Amino acid sequence: MSLLTRKHKRRGAFLAVILIALAAATFLMLRAFNENLLFYFLPTQVKEGQAPKNHDFRMGGLVLKGSIKKDGLTVHFEVTDLHNSIPVVYKGILPDLFHENRGVIVEGRMTGPDLFTADQVLAKHDAKYQPPEMTPAMKKYMQTH
Amino acid sequence: MVAETGHFALILALLVALVQATVPLIGAQRRDAALMAVAGPAAIVQFLLAAAAFFALMYCYVTSDFSVLNVAQNSYSNKPLFYKITGVWGDHEGSMLLWELILTGYAAAVALFGGKLPQGLRTRALAVQSMVSFSFLLFILLTSNPFLRLVPAPLNGQGLNPLLEDPGLAFHPPILYLGYVGFSMAFSFAIAALIEGKVDAAWAHWIRPWSLAAWCFLTLGITGGSWWAYYTLGWGGWWYWDPTENASFMPWLAGTALLHAATVVEKRGTMKAWTVLLAIITFSLSLLGTFLVRSGVLTSVHSFATDPQRGVYILTLLGVVIGGSLALFGLRAPSLKSGALFAPVSREGGLLFGNVFLSAALGTVLLGTLYPLFADALNLGKVSVGPPFFNATFVPIMIPVCIAMPVGALLAWKRGNLQLALKRLLPAFLVAAALAVCVALLMAGQGRFITAAAAVALAAWILVGMLTGLAQQIHFREVPFKTSLQRLLKLPRTFHGMTVAHIGMACVILGITGSTLGRVQNIQIMHIGDTVHISGFDVTLKKVRDDIKGPGYTFSRGTFDVSSHGKPVTVMYPEKKHFTVPPEDTTHAAIRTTLLGDLYVVLAGHDAKGGYITRIYYDPFVVWIFLGGGLFAAGGLLSITDRRHRVGAPQRNNEAAPERKTS
Amino acid sequence: MKRFIPLFVFLALAGFFYWRIVLIDKGDMPNDIPSVMIDKPAPAFNLPNLYEGKPAFASSGLKGHVTLLNFFASWCVDCRIEHPFLSQLKGHGAVLAGVDYEDKNADGQAWLEKHGNPYDTVVTDKDGRTAINFGLYGVPETYIIDKQGIIRYKQTGPMTPDVIAKTILPLVERLAK
Numbered sequence: 001m002s003l004l005t006r007k008h009k010r011r012g013a014f015l016a017v018i019l020i021a022l023a024a025a026t027f028l029m030l031r032a033f034n035e036n037l038l039f040y041f042l043p044t045q046v047k048e049g050q051a052p053k054n055h056d057f058r059m060g061g062l063v064l065k066g067s068i069k070k071d072g073l074t075v076h077f078e079v080t081d082l083h084n085s086i087p088v089v090y091k092g093i094l095p096d097l098f099h100e101n102r103g104v105i106v107e108g109r110m111t112g113p114d115l116f117t118a119d120q121v122l123a124k125h126d127a128k129y130q131p132p133e134m135t136p137a138m139k140k141y142m143q144t145h
Numbered sequence: 146m147v148a149e150t151g152h153f154a155l156i157l158a159l160l161v162a163l164v165q166a167t168v169p170l171i172g173a174q175r176r177d178a179a180l181m182a183v184a185g186p187a188a189i190v191q192f193l194l195a196a197a198a199f200f201a202l203m204y205c206y207v208t209s210d211f212s213v214l215n216v217a218q219n220s221y222s223n224k225p226l227f228y229k230i231t232g233v234w235g236d237h238e239g240s241m242l243l244w245e246l247i248l249t250g251y252a253a254a255v256a257l258f259g260g261k262l263p264q265g266l267r268t269r270a271l272a273v274q275s276m277v278s279f280s281f282l283l284f285i286l287l288t289s290n291p292f293l294r295l296v297p298a299p300l301n302g303q304g305l306n307p308l309l310e311d312p313g314l315a316f317h318p319p320i321l322y323l324g325y326v327g328f329s330m331a332f333s334f335a336i337a338a339l340i341e342g343k344v345d346a347a348w349a350h351w352i353r354p355w356s357l358a359a360w361c362f363l364t365l366g367i368t369g370g371s372w373w374a375y376y377t378l379g380w381g382g383w384w385y386w387d388p389t390e391n392a393s394f395m396p397w398l399a400g401t402a403l404l405h406a407a408t409v410v411e412k413r414g415t416m417k418a419w420t421v422l423l424a425i426i427t428f429s430l431s432l433l434g435t436f437l438v439r440s441g442v443l444t445s446v447h448s449f450a451t452d453p454q455r456g457v458y459i460l461t462l463l464g465v466v467i468g469g470s471l472a473l474f475g476l477r478a479p480s481l482k483s484g485a486l487f488a489p490v491s492r493e494g495g496l497l498f499g500n501v502f503l504s505a506a507l508g509t510v511l512l513g514t515l516y517p518l519f520a521d522a523l524n525l526g527k528v529s530v531g532p533p534f535f536n537a538t539f540v541p542i543m544i545p546v547c548i549a550m551p552v553g554a555l556l557a558w559k560r561g562n563l564q565l566a567l568k569r570l571l572p573a574f575l576v577a578a579a580l581a582v583c584v585a586l587l588m589a590g591q592g593r594f595i596t597a598a599a600a601v602a603l604a605a606w607i608l609v610g611m612l613t614g615l616a617q618q619i620h621f622r623e624v625p626f627k628t629s630l631q632r633l634l635k636l637p638r639t640f641h642g643m644t645v646a647h648i649g650m651a652c653v654i655l656g657i658t659g660s661t662l663g664r665v666q667n668i669q670i671m672h673i674g675d676t677v678h679i680s681g682f683d684v685t686l687k688k689v690r691d692d693i694k695g696p697g698y699t700f701s702r703g704t705f706d707v708s709s710h711g712k713p714v715t716v717m718y719p720e721k722k723h724f725t726v727p728p729e730d731t732t733h734a735a736i737r738t739t740l741l742g743d744l745y746v747v748l749a750g751h752d753a754k755g756g757y758i759t760r761i762y763y764d765p766f767v768v769w770i771f772l773g774g775g776l777f778a779a780g781g782l783l784s785i786t787d788r789r790h791r792v793g794a795p796q797r798n799n800e801a802a803p804e805r806k807t808s
Numbered sequence: 809m810k811r812f813i814p815l816f817v818f819l820a821l822a823g824f825f826y827w828r829i830v831l832i833d834k835g836d837m838p839n840d841i842p843s844v845m846i847d848k849p850a851p852a853f854n855l856p857n858l859y860e861g862k863p864a865f866a867s868s869g870l871k872g873h874v875t876l877l878n879f880f881a882s883w884c885v886d887c888r889i890e891h892p893f894l895s896q897l898k899g900h901g902a903v904l905a906g907v908d909y910e911d912k913n914a915d916g917q918a919w920l921e922k923h924g925n926p927y928d929t930v931v932t933d934k935d936g937r938t939a940i941n942f943g944l945y946g947v948p949e950t951y952i953i954d955k956q957g958i959i960r961y962k963q964t965g966p967m968t969p970d971v972i973a974k975t976i977l978p979l980v981e982r983l984a985k
Contacts, residue, residue, distance in 0.1 A: 013489040018501050025505040025542055029512060032537035037516075040527035058529060065940060070752060072670055081943075092668055093749040093760055096379075096730040101936055218889070422814060429818075457826075464822050468815065475812035515821075522824065 038107065042081040051110065059086065059116060060105040068100060079106060079116070090118040097123040148213050151201025152292040158194035158249070159282040161187055165275035169268045170340075181264060184271040185256040191278065192253035195246045202242060202291050203233050212298035215239065215291040220302040224310070231315035238291035240318055244435060245281050247319075247326040251355070252278070255330065262351055269337035270330070277329055280462050288455045313373035321366035321393060325431035327359020328400060332428035335421045336470055339477040344417040349410035352424065354790045356407065360400045361781035367393050368774025375771075379732035381745050381762050383660070383770060386535045391514040392434035398507040399427040402500045409493045412558055416497065417481040422474060423500075429467045436463065491561045495553020502546045509538040547603050547654065550647055551610020555617065569617060573609035577602040593662050600658035607651040611644050638787040646780025652773030659742065659766030666763075670756040680763035682744060683708045684717075689748070689757055698724040703748040703757065707737065719748040719759075743767050845959050850877075850951070851941035855931035858908050858916050865905060865931045870957040874902040874983045876976075877951040878927070879944055881911045882919035887948045890966035894926040900977055901984035902952075906930040909939050909947050952976065954983045 040058045041051045051057050064085050067078040075094060078085040088106050098104060098121060108118035165187035172180025202215070206229045211217040219236045220229055234243040252274040259267050285291075334352045338344045370393070375383040384390060406420040436459045488494060513530045520528045551573060555566040581602035588594035616622075618640065619632040665680050676685040687704040700722040707714045717735035724731070737744040742765035749758040854866035876897055880887040897904050906927035908916035913932060920930065933939055942951060943962075952961040961979055963971065 014487075014497065017489075017498055021501045021505045021542070021545075025509055025538070028538040028541055029509055032534045033516075036531065036533040036537060038529045038531055040529060062940070065936075072752060073668060073758065093747075093758055096732055101940055418811075426814070460822065460825055467818055468822065471815035471818050472812075475815050478811040519824070522827070 040105075043079055043084045043086045044081050046086055046110070046116075047084045053110070056107065056109050056119075058105055058107050059088075060103070061085075063098065063100050063102055063104050065100045079104060086116050087114060088116045088118050090121050092121075094121055095123040099123075147201050147204050148210065148292045148294065151198040151205075152290065154194045154197040154201065155282060155286055155290075155292075158191050158198065158245075159279065159286065161191045161194060162275045162279035162282055165191060166272050166279050170272040173265050173268045173272070181268045184268045184275075188249070188252040188256040188271050188275070191275070192246075192249040195242075195249040198292075199233075199242055199246045202239060203230060205292075206230065206233050209302065210298075211300070211302050212294055212296070213291075214293045214295040217295050217299050217302045222301055228310045228315065234318050235314075238285075238289045240322075241281070241285050241289050242291055243319060244322055244326060245278065245285060247322050248274070248278050248281065248329055251327060251330050252333075255355075259351075263347060265341060266334065266337050266348065266351070269340055270333040273333040273336040273340075274329060277333070277466060280466065284458055284462055288458050311377070313369070313377060317366065317370055317373065320362055320369060322435070324359050324361075324363025324366050325393075325396060325435055327355060327362055328396060328424075328428045328431045330355035331359070331403060331424040332470070335424035336473065338421060339470075339473050342477055342480040344410065344421060344481050346411050346414060349407045349420065350789075353404070353407050353411070354785050356400060356404055356424075356427075357781050357785045360397070360404060361778045361785070363393065363397050363400060364774060364778045364781065367397060368771055368778070371774070372771045375767070376736065377733070379734045379747055381660075381664075381734070381764060383767070386513070386530075386532045388514050391510055392430075395507060395510055395514070396427050396430040396434055398503055398510065399423060399430050402503040402507070403427050405496045405503075406500055409496050413487075413493050415487050415493065416500075418474075418478045419500070421478070421481065425467070425470045425474060429463075429470075432463055432466065488560045490556065490563045492553060492556045492558045494561070495549060495556050498549050499546050499553065502542055502549075506539050506542040506546075509542060510535065513538065544603070547607060547650065550607055550650065551614065554611065554614045554643070554647070569613055570610055573606050573613055576609045577606040580605045588663075597658055597662040600654055600662070604651040604654040604658070607654070608648055611647045611651075615640075615644050637789070639784045639789075642780040642782070642784030642787070644780070645783060646777050649773040649776030649780060652769045652776060654773075656766050656768065656770030656773060660764045660770070663742075663765040664762060667761045669759060669761075670752055671759050672756050677759070677761055679744075679761055680742070680765075681709055682714065682763070684744075684746065684761055686757065686759070687716075689751075695722070698722045701748065703746075703759075705735070705746050707744065717744070717746045719746045721748050721750065738768050740768060741765065845943045845951075846962060848959055850953050850957050850959050851938070853933075853938040853941065855907065855933055855938060858906075858913055858920075858930040858932045860913075863929075865929050867957065870953050872955055874955060874980055875951075875953040876902050876904045876980070877907060877942075877953060878904065879907045879909045879933075879939060879942075879947050879949045881909045881947050882915040887966070888923065890948050890968075891923050891926075893967055893969055893972055895924075896969065896972050897976070897980075898926065900980050902980045904928050907938065908932040909944070910934065910936045950976075952979055952983070 038056060038058050039052070040060060043059060043061055045051060046059060051059070059079055061079040061081040064078040064080040067076075067085075067087075069076040073093075074089065074091045076087065076089050078087050080086075088108075090106070090108075102123060105122040106116060106118040107120040107122070108116055111117040165184060169181050169184035169187075172178070172183065202213075204210075205213045205216050206220055207226065209216065209220060209222045209229070211220075211222075215236065215238050219239070220232050224232065232239075234240040252271055255262070255267065255271060255274070262270075331352045334348065334355070338348050367390075370390070371383045374385070375381065403420065403423040406416050406423055409416045410420050487497075513534050516530050517528050520526060551570060552563075552566055555561075555569055556563070581598040584601045585594055585598040588597055615633075618636055619629040621629050624632075667677055667679055669677060671677065671686045673686055673688060676683050678684075685706045685708070687706050689701055689703045691701045692699050693702060700720050702718050702720045705717045705719070707717060715737055717737060719735040720733040722731045722733065723729075732747055732749065735746045742763055745760075745762040745764060747760040749760055751757045850867055850870055852867045854864060856864050878894065880891075894904065904927050906929070908930060911932065911934070916930070916932060920927075936944075942949075942959075948966055950963040950967060951959050952963075954960050960983060961976070963976065967976065
């Protein structure tokens with residue numbers, strides 16, 4: 001083998017490594033994009049049937065005043081965008097910043113024609129996690145409340 | 146008066162920056178020693194001026210001079226002195242000033258301690274650093290001046306927010322900035338090298354300590370931030386993949402790749418263009434981290450909306466600095482021809498492999514962070530990219546890096562022997578396999594026990610693999626023990642640093658695996674006297690005291706007795722605070738940390754019937770994440786203190802540096 | 809050419825960010841929760857005056873003139889940032905009405921005493937009922953309501969001199985014609 005072809009062969013090996021890394025990254029990202037993107041909807045959009053039927057999504061709005069009912073660890077409340085509201089059920093501990101009339105984001109899915117089951121409830125700037133879609137409102141709360 | 150002095154010092158610094166950015170550069174092009182000599186003293190003067198401005202602002206804070214707008218907005222006369230001082234960098238203006246102070250500080254350090262640097266490189270690097278500094282001073286003076294007066298002065302300030310008075314929040318920014326800004330030195334050296342058209346072993350040798358210092362601070366900043374979140378937020382989470390965290394993690398990934406790539410340039414004289422590009426990318430991501438997060442493009446557009454001018458300026462600044470340097474890179478990169486042959490199976494081959502995968506991982510984080518912005522702007526819907534995305538992309542890409550880590554470390558430079566290396570790693574493989582079987586048997590039947598077993602095996606593989614490398618270096622069991630010990634002490638500290646940092650990776654993997662796959666979590670309503678059994682502990686709620694008075698808040702405190710197999714272990718006191726101004730609740734978990742795992746008890750509130758809602762976790766090995774982060778930083782520190790960084794660089798030439806016998 | 813790829817990638821990103829900031833500058837905040845109240849009639853309300861004995865303010869009083877409805881509170885930090893600029897809104901043909909949101913009357917009065925009272929009328933929304941009807945997400949927030957009582961614009965967060973000069977005053981003057 002001449003030096004030249006050997007050099008070419010080596011180049012080939014490097015290119016292969018780089019291509020494999022790129023392909024793996026792209027593949028994983030596309031797959032993750034399909035499965036793990038959480039779209040965000042307002043209750044009105046959910047009412048209009050825009051939200052996915054068999055996929056998790058996020059719903060944001062205000063906690064409707066007077067709608068919070070606690071039964072042990074299970075909490076019922078309604079999320080409203082001031083036009084429509086959707087009842088939500090959640091089992092677990094609510095964040096410190098969960099209050100009536102305040103901004104909230106629930107993550108979960110529709111489990112009935114008019115019931116959203118939440119796996120996660122995010123309120124305002126809670127737990128350091130700021131969902132970008134709620135941030136303008138949340139930032140204000142952070143500064144004002 | 147003091148505020149005006151500070152303002153004036155900033156203006157003077159701007160002028161000095163202008164001189165430092167131009168005169169030495171002209172001098173270096175013309176080989177005029179007198180003009181080049183301006184760089185050093187100018188850098189020191191600029192630093193002193195920035196320090197004067199910084200301390201002027203601090204003085205205004207300490208004396209509560211509310212005629213200064215910035216102080217009036219962010220401080221309060223009754224604030225404890227400590228928080229008055231740390232409040233200086235609590236907001237945008239002050240933190241920009243801190244940024245500038247650190248930037249000029251690094252330049253002054255190069256001027257003072259970089260005497261052995263080749264003069265051309267040093268002069269040009271200082272000039273480039275000063276160009277960056279000039280842009281920031283201009284930015285501060287035009288859009289973020291902290292010394293603006295407020296007439297008439299209010300009687301008191303508005304910065305009364307006890308929630309923000311937290312030692313973690315106070316120290317986090319300076320450490321993070323020391324990291325971000327530290328990469329400016331690697332950047333300046335890279336640009337200087339592009340101007341000179343010369344990247345060689347000496348160059349790589351010189352950017353190493355600066356990049357290492359920056360990397361150590363950034364590691365500490367990220368680890369500290371993560372620990373703070375774990376400790377104070379009350380949810381037991383240590384990493385949320387939120388844009389703010391990603392913004393500090395991306396330069397860290399790029400910086401890690403840079404450190405490894407620079408080693409290849411130093412030892413073998415190849416991968417030059419890539420290393421220069423990485424230096425530019427790392428600093429660019431640091432800028433992105435500081436500004437786009439601070440000013441909110443990433444997390445919220447709200448702060449930009451209140452001052453779009455500032456946003457446009459930041460963007461222009463980023464455009465000029467990053468765009469300019471990438472254009473220069475495009476123009477000059479062809480002159481950075483790599484000399485040496487490059488064999489795939491070799492240390493440099495291993496480092497390249499790591500670099501490629503680290504970059505791919507960086508790419509996924511970048512895309513995941515920016516995607517919601519793209520989607521929103523292109524009307525694809527409002528989307529959030531949460532932890533599942535990153536776990537499904539970043540983690541798998543990092544696995545090959547971790548597997549390759551001990552192998553690469555055992556390969557020789559130039560041409561390695563893969564078979565021999567693998568043979569040496571046989572014990573590591575056996576230990577890993579044995580542990581995997583143990584974990585699988587222990588956890589059998591539980592959800593993701595195979596993943597857990599594989600992850601523990603990976604951690605063991607790295608740990609034993611790195612120790613194998615160390616044993617090989619000291620000829621462990623081949624020569625008398627005493628000789629081995631002597632060899633151990635004589636090994637260059639870079640080698641120890643490398644070993645320690647890589648073992649840190651094993652710790653981090655163990656911690657992440659334990660806390661994500663092994664976490665046991667109980668949420669329940671407890672009444673006084675109730676006991677919860679969790680991971681071998683019996684946690685009993687003894688009493689809860691409500692409405693205890695604290696400064697500016699009232700709080701409830703629970704008392705939980707913890708015992709194990711009938712023997713008392715500890716008593717834990719989680720709290721829930723209720724602040725009056727601003728009205729807000731905060732939860733304070735009680736945590737019992739051991740190397741085996743953390744017991745985490747949270748008092749979340751009470752239900753209508755007199756029961757208390759509690760959350761009790763057992764997080765196996767979680768503390769190893771933070772210990773691992775500490776080992777990263779310790780490894781970096783060991784490496785900086787290596788003798789060759791103190792003695793000086795190899796002579797400048799276009800060949801690779803002579804190899805050290807030991808590595 | 810290959811060497812310039814990083815530059816092109818960066819320029820594309822920078823262009824994107826620039827576009828985004830320009831969007832924000834125009835007031836179209838891409839991340840904001842879309843306000844459902846724009847171009848809808850203002851919800852009915854009848855709020856008592858912050859000062860006892862002074863007249864209340866009701867939605868029926870919106871007709872015939874442009875109204876700037878500014879929600880604020882004494883406990884709100886951003887309101888203090890916005891407050892000095894409120895006087896710039898005067899003299900452009902609009903009624904500047906303040907709504908003290910979820911606050912004690914005494915606190916609101918003391919706050920106005922201290923920082924100045926630029927409002928033509930100040931009412932109080934103690935239970936935040938009216939604020940909910942308006943779709944308030946936080947304070948401060950300002951609504952521009954036209955002569956027919958229809959909400960034409962909503963400013964979330966503090967008004968800066970820039971926003972006042974570029975967005976709010978031109979709109980007020982147009983609506984007041």
